[in-house]
Amino acid sequence: MPFDPRTTPLTAVEARVLATLMEKARTVPDSYPLTLNALITGCNQKSSRDPVMEVSDSQAQEALDSLRLRTLTVQISSQRATRWEHNFPRGIGVPDQSAVLLALLMLRGPQTAGELRINSERWHRFADISSVEAFLDELAERSEEKGGPLVVQLPRAPGAREQRWAHLLCGPVDLSAPVAAAAGTRSDALAQRVSELEAQVARLQQQLAHVYEQLGLQESEPQPPM
Incomplete structure (x- = not known):
């Protein structure tokens, strides 16, 4: 059944854990899949995070187990250490480009299409802002059969030239x-x-x-x- 944030929203910790796995898969592939300790370090880093969080070992493990039950993470066990990887695009049912945008919104909070294009440079190179907007529009218009919209465009802030986007994976905004x-x-x-x-x-x-x-x-x- 498609992921529906309206009935099974992610918690803030689950969203941070999932997005961190997605980030490290693209930015530090040699260290991926991640151990629990590496994942916690990524969740709690001070840069490129809004808000900054202090996720504990138990919170991260609980989030991983919950995400695994929803087929959004996969546990890989070996003799050396247990590692984790995400299964986000397939588990949610979105293309890789859309998954990148959702992960950035989970990590950094609401952003404009231009900010998303800049922040995604190490993840995926979008041709232009229009291509970012096209994927955002697709996520905003996601059909009810697929679980409903995954992003929403926020009202224009006073003095701002562009509107920002927010994800809906943790429920309504x-x-x-x-x-x-x-x-x-x-x-x-x-x-x-x-x-x-x-x-x-x-x-x-x-x-x-x-x-x-x-x-x-x-x-x-x-x-x-x-």
């Missing part, structure tokens, strides 16, 4: 939250920038006052605008 969060982030950034500029102006004023003092001059009063 609050379409108002990303916009509010983005607006809040920009507001915080603007406030910080204003504070930095004010501090810079204050330093320049102090330096100018010092120069006047050294030269024995008096600061001239600002002239009113004509």
Whole structure:
């Protein structure tokens, strides 16, 4: 039966585990399939992750077992160590290009088509943004018989030129939250920038006052605008 995120959504840890397996399969193929320790390191790395997580051994193992029951991961046992690999494209029923986009959304959070194209360089080289958008549209229009949509386009954030996309593998997305969060982030950034500029102006004023003092001059009063 096709994977349906509406009835059997992934947990946040399951999504991180699955996406990490997909990432390492393409970026470090010599170390793939992954041991449990290598997988946990990948799940908890600070770069290319949003949000940053602290997945424990037990959480990762529980997620792997759950994903295996849904045929999304495969356990490979040997005398040296047990390793794991993903079975995402076949288990979900999507082409490799779509799987790459879904994994990036699971790892890095909502992104625009342009950001996805840039972030996928080490995974798959999309010809242009239009090709990325074509695969996203296909995922957004996934039929009910196949389990329904797997991505959704978020409302355009204030001041943003492009809309971002989010995955639906962990269930429905609050379409108002990303916009509010983005607006809040920009507001915080603007406030910080204003504070930095004010501090810079204050330093320049102090330096100018010092120069006047050294030269024995008096600061001239600002002239009113004509």
